Every structure is written in structure tokens, then in C-alpha cells.
Amino acid sequence: xxxxxxxxxxxxxxxxxxxxxxxxxxxxxxxxxxxxxxxxxxxxxxxxxxxxxxxxxxxxxxxxxxxxxxxxxxxxxxxxxxxxxxxxxxxxxxxxxxxxxxxxxxxxxxxxxxxxxxxxxxxxxxxxxxxxxxxxxxxxxxxxxxxxxxxxxxxxxxxxxxxxxxxxxxxxxxxxxxxxxxxxxxxxxxxxxxxxxxxxxxxxxxxxxxxxxxxxxxxxxxxxxxxxxxxxxxxxxxxxxxxxxxxxxxxxxxxxxxxxxxxxxxxxxxxxxxxxxxxxxxxxxxxxxxxxxxxxxxxxxxxxxxxxxxxxxxxxxxxxxxxxxxxxxxxxxxxxxxxxxxxxxxxxxxxxxxxxxxxxxxxxxxxxxxxxxxxxxxxxxxxxxxxxxxxxxxxxxxxxxxxxxxxxxxxxxxxxxxxxxxxxxxxxxxxxxxxxxxxxxxxxxxxxxxxxx
Amino acid sequence: xxxxxxxxxxxxxxxxxxxxxxxxxxxxxxxxxxxxxxxxxxxxxxxxxxxxxxxxxxxxxxxxxxxxxxxxxxxxxxxxxxxxxxxxxxxxxxxxxxxxxxxxxxxxxxxxxxxxxxxxxxxxxxxxxxxxxxxxxxxxxxxxxxxxxxxxxxxxxxxxxxxxxxxxxxxxxxxxxxxxxxxxxxxxxxxxxxxxxxxxxxxxxxxxxxxxxxxxxxxxxxxxxxxxxxxxxxxxxxxxxxxxxxxxxxxxxxxxxxxxxxxxxxxxxxxxxxxxxxxxxxxxx
Numbered sequence: 001x002x003x004x005x006x007x008x009x010x011x012x013x014x015x016x017x018x019x020x021x022x023x024x025x026x027x028x029x030x031x032x033x034x035x036x037x038x039x040x041x042x043x044x045x046x047x048x049x050x051x052x053x054x055x056x057x058x059x060x061x062x063x064x065x066x067x068x069x070x071x072x073x074x075x076x077x078x079x080x081x082x083x084x085x086x087x088x089x090x091x092x093x094x095x096x097x098x099x100x101x102x103x104x105x106x107x108x109x110x111x112x113x114x115x116x117x118x119x120x121x122x123x124x125x126x127x128x129x130x131x132x133x134x135x136x137x138x139x140x141x142x143x144x145x146x147x148x149x150x151x152x153x154x155x156x157x158x159x160x161x162x163x164x165x166x167x168x169x170x171x172x173x174x175x176x177x178x179x180x181x182x183x184x185x186x187x188x189x190x191x192x193x194x195x196x197x198x199x200x201x202x203x204x205x206x207x208x209x210x211x212x213x214x215x216x217x218x219x220x221x222x223x224x225x226x227x228x229x230x231x232x233x234x235x236x237x238x239x240x241x242x243x244x245x246x247x248x249x250x251x252x253x254x255x256x257x258x259x260x261x262x263x264x265x266x267x268x269x270x271x272x273x274x275x276x277x278x279x280x281x282x283x284x285x286x287x288x289x290x291x292x293x294x295x296x297x298x299x300x301x302x303x304x305x306x307x308x309x310x311x312x313x314x315x316x317x318x319x320x321x322x323x324x325x326x327x328x329x330x331x332x333x334x335x336x337x338x339x340x341x342x343x344x345x346x347x348x349x350x351x352x353x354x355x356x357x358x359x360x361x362x363x364x365x366x367x368x369x370x371x372x373x374x375x376x377x378x379x380x381x382x383x384x385x386x387x388x389x390x391x392x393x394x395x396x397x398x399x400x401x402x403x404x405x406x407x408x409x410x411x412x413x414x415x416x417x418x419x420x421x422x423x424x425x426x427x428x429x430x431x432x433x434x435x436x437x438x439x440x441x442x443x444x445x446x447x448x449x450x451x452x453x
Numbered sequence: 454x455x456x457x458x459x460x461x462x463x464x465x466x467x468x469x470x471x472x473x474x475x476x477x478x479x480x481x482x483x484x485x486x487x488x489x490x491x492x493x494x495x496x497x498x499x500x501x502x503x504x505x506x507x508x509x510x511x512x513x514x515x516x517x518x519x520x521x522x523x524x525x526x527x528x529x530x531x532x533x534x535x536x537x538x539x540x541x542x543x544x545x546x547x548x549x550x551x552x553x554x555x556x557x558x559x560x561x562x563x564x565x566x567x568x569x570x571x572x573x574x575x576x577x578x579x580x581x582x583x584x585x586x587x588x589x590x591x592x593x594x595x596x597x598x599x600x601x602x603x604x605x606x607x608x609x610x611x612x613x614x615x616x617x618x619x620x621x622x623x624x625x626x627x628x629x630x631x632x633x634x635x636x637x638x639x640x641x642x643x644x645x646x647x648x649x650x651x652x653x654x655x656x657x658x659x660x661x662x663x664x665x666x667x668x669x670x671x672x673x674x675x676x677x678x679x680x681x682x683x684x685x686x687x688x689x690x691x692x693x694x695x696x697x698x699x700x701x702x703x704x705x706x707x708x709x710x711x712x713x714x715x716x717x718x719x720x721x722x723x724x725x726x727x728x729x730x731x732x733x734x735x736x737x738x
Contacts, residue, residue, distance in 0.1 A: 238692075288693055363658070364695065367658055368695045369662070371694050371698065372697035375523050376523070376677065377527050377647055378646075378654060434588075434590055437591075438584050444607075445580035445584060448573045448576040449577040450473065
């Protein structure tokens, strides 16, 4: 009698279809032999399901694994497991337990073509070297940013490949203690950190789009990092960095489009050790500051970049200048949209050096509160005074001996890629509205003039 | 009152008649033509030069908007102040004021009529300027510029003009000659546009003003109030303006528009009342 009561209670707790599905998936896994391909039919299943032998789990018609806001969903403890074609929904929201949709604790997992929604942590590779995370969509919980989990996390997972995933509304995508990882063609939007590297060496990050995060890509304590052809946009807020570099060495940052961030590139102790440190052929466009650079930043080669319409260019934080970094190589420097010189012999290199000495910028750096006077006439007065009165003129921050008078070809490539990536950002259809606005304004003008008396 | 004729009660009809006359005169005056032309040309220049085509479509917020805000904070107050300064002083100098006041109208009606007429004239100039600017941007096509942003900015610019018209009229009432009034107006403009900001800059550096007091000081200045309002309304993230802008976002996200509107309204009403009192006490000639 008591036993019967318990069964009834259990049946009441879970909806009937779910209860049926739940037993199915665990049973399917239990029945399968190592190395089997298990085709899981469409239906509702309940987590958590543990996969403890090498299997390929293939969803047919997108089966759904539910967590109903509790615990984890899939736990992979055996090597060589593939999980493909599932929808996973509703993990718990316990940060201490790190409730996770797919947690991998063994090497060589392939997590492919899954759709994760309303998850605290999305895909968590813990000690899963040589794994592949490809073509998944990961959506976080609609929580305050501090209470969210990481959409993607790699921990001691060397040589993992992260390709073509979409991550949105999570906390960070974290790559820690993982060497030789390749990150390609992902979209990360509306998270805190796009990609956050710590102690991860030999990582390549290419052709990703990072939009609306607090920080696009933060590289910390890592060596030998390649950042190429990424689009990093709209990183705003107090630490709104497109790319952050902290104690990184041996890096190449190439052909990225970095636009509309509070700070395009933030640099602290980079490079940490002497060696290759190249920032070349990037387009830094319409950022509040193109770069913030701490005084300990020395030995970078910053060439072929296009600095376009940033409110401030390169800003050294703390007093000092940037003379310990090179701004030109082989007779060619960067393109600066605020370059005041000209190109007489038509070789694409300006005849005057570019030596920015913004007085207002210096004052803002000294007292950030003064930024409130941006876009006001006083700002121009200060800059005018700096030009007109040599006594007021600050020392130049750096000198580009060979400024380009047009952006280089590689920058144009970054540019086009970025425009294509940003095409979905609702800029079309504005033209008709503008004509309408113009007509409305002129009509209003006529009305207020009393119809031209 | 200065005349002994029996007069009808002060009425809005009278004000409207006087306003129409003022508007009529203003639209035919040289200052109006020059102001409008200058505004249109500068607006065009901003529309074409901002981003110089390169950053086009890539800026998250319209650089044209930011440029226009800058332009408006410079030009519109000058237009409003000089227009206001010319109003009464010019009548006085031409000897028209005693004649006007000998009509069955009160001084209050004269001042209100002039204020209303000039407000309409300034609105015409500004809206026309923005209309042409909108056409230019539309013709160039494909910018990140929203039509609604331009409409908003046009409306706020009209508010700024009306906010400073009263100050110009105070100058006009107390000045005996047009030249003096215009000179005073330009001086006042310099104060608003440059001196207050530079003063704020200096005091921030010298006395380490708190964020709250800098924010308050900005709101008191009608030009800065307009700028904050316009940037905010145009959807430009105010963290562009550093810690004080961040403070505005954090603590006054919803009230910023009201605070700025209050500031402009106070500038419109306060000096307007002062002008009315001063005008009622001064001799006509």
C-alpha cells in the first residue's frame, strides 16, 4: 500500500509523456554496446542522463531533453562520445553546482548540431582534450549577468575545436588551461566576455563575430595566440573592451574589424615577454577610444591598421607615451582618419608624420569626469588652444613616421567581412523614412511660418 | 499704464496679432535669411563630412547626430539670443516703440506677441535647416542615421531656441540701442557656449568636484542640458561622456529628459518674466 502511494506520487510529479521518455533514453544508453550508434527518436526526455561508454547518440527529428529547471542534462564520462541533433532545455540555476546542459569529463567528445536553451552552463569540457564543439546554439537564462553561467567552458581540454556555434545571453565563453585550441566562425552576442583565455597557449581565434558583449575577446596569461578576421562590435559599459590583452606574449592580431566599442583594444603588460607582438591590418572604427594602453606596454608593432572616426585615438593610461612601440615598418604605417597631412608624391604615404597631441584627451585622461564636455564647443576650444599656443601643446603620444593616406588592402578585406556580418543590423529601409522626415520638417517649417505670410 | 485710452482686456487675440506681425517682419529680415542659410549650410556640411563616408554604416550611433548636436549647441543659442536681443531694442531705436505702445495694447501683450512671433520664426529656420539636412542624408543614402533621430533633434533644437529667446529679450529690454543689445547677446552667447564649460573644466580640475555637482552644473547650463537630452534621446550611450554620463545613466535614466526639459523651461520662463517686469518699468523711448 505504501509502495503504491509512492509510485502514484512519482507519477504526479512528472508529466506522463516525460516520464515515459525519461526511462527510454536511459534505457537506450544502458542497452547499447560500446561503439554503437544510438538513434534517439523524437520525443521528450528527462535529464540527467549519464553516458558512460563510447557511443554516438544521434537525435532523429530533434528529441528534447528537459531539466525542468533542476540539475544537469547530459553527463559524458566516457571517451569518444558523440552527441548530435538534440534540443536541451532548462537546466537548474545553481551556480555552486554549476548546473550544465552538456558536461564532458572525457577526451574526444563530439558535440554537434544541438540547440541549448534556458541553460545555466551550456557546454562544459572538463579535461576533454581533442573534443569538437560544432554548430551548436547555446542560449543562457534570462538572469542578471552575475547569476548566469558560462555558455561554453573549456578546462584542460587541449586541441579542442570550437566551430560555428552561436552563444547568446550567457556569462562568458571560457578557455582555460587548454592548449592548441581552434575557435572558428562562432557568433557570441549579449554575453559578458566573448572569449576569455587564461593560461591557454597556441590558440587560434578566427572569423568569429562578437557583438554586444561587455568584452569581446580577453586574452590573459597566454602565449602564442592568433586573432584573425574577427568582427568585434558594440562592447560597451565600464569595461567595454573589444579586445583585452593582459600579460600575453607572442601574439598576432590581424584583419579584425573592431568597431563601436568603448575601447577597441585594451593593453596591459602586453607583450609580457619579448617576442612577436603584432597588431596589424585591423580596422578600428567608431570606438570611443581606439586603444587604451598602460605604461608597461612596450615592444608592439602596430602597423597597417586603419583608425577611423574614433572619438579618441590611442590613449596611454597613466602618464607617459608610446614610444616603446613601433607604428611603422618598412616605410609604411597606419591609416588615421584624423591625419592632417597630405600625400604629395601619390605613393599612399603622407609627407608629414602623424603625431597626435590631443589636449582635451589628455585632460580627460587626467580627470575622466571631464568627458561630460565631449561634443560641446569647449572641447574644440581646448584643442584649438593646444594648436595655437605652443606653451599649451602637449607632447605627442607617439609618432607614426609614415602614415598611410588610405587604408591598406587587407584592412579593406576585414571591412567587407564586417559589413556583411553587420548587414542584419537594421540599417536598410531608412532612406524612405528620411525623405518622409525631410518632408515633415519642411512642412512644419512652413506651418510655423504661417504658410509664408 | 502709459496711456489713458480705454482698452479692452489683455487678450490672446491681441497677442496673436502682434505675434503674426513679428513673424511677418522676421521672415523678411536679413538676420532670418542669414541665420537660416548658415544653419542649412552647416547642417549640410555636417551631414556630408561626418564620418566622411568611411565609418558609414559601421557606427553604432549616428556620427551625424553627434555632429549636429555639436552644431546646434553652437548656432541655435546664437540665433535665439540675437533674435531676442533685436526685438524690443530695434523698435525703440527706430522710434516705433512709443507708437506701438500708444495703441490699445498692453506691454505684456507686446512682449508676449514678440516672443511668440520670434519663436515661430526661429522654429521655421531650424526646421527648414533640419529638413534640408534630412534630404541630404537621405540623398546620400545608406547611413545609420535614423529619421526619427533627426526629427527628435529638430524638436529639441526648437526647445533650445525657445529656452534662450527669453534671455535675449531681457537683453533687448534693458538695452537702449540695437548695437548694444547685439553686443550683449554675443557676449552672453560666449558665456553660455564657452565660458561656463571652460569654468566647469577648470573647477573640476582644481576642486575635484563630485560627479553629482558636475551633473547638476551641466543641467543648469541650457546648452549642456540640451546636449545631454539630445544624445540620450538619439540613443547614444551616455557612457561616452565618462563617469558623469555613466552616473546619468545609472541614476537618472528615466528622469534625464524631464530634468533637461525642466532646465530649458526654467530658462524660457524665468528670463521671460524678468523681461516682462523690466519692460513694464522702463520708459517707452
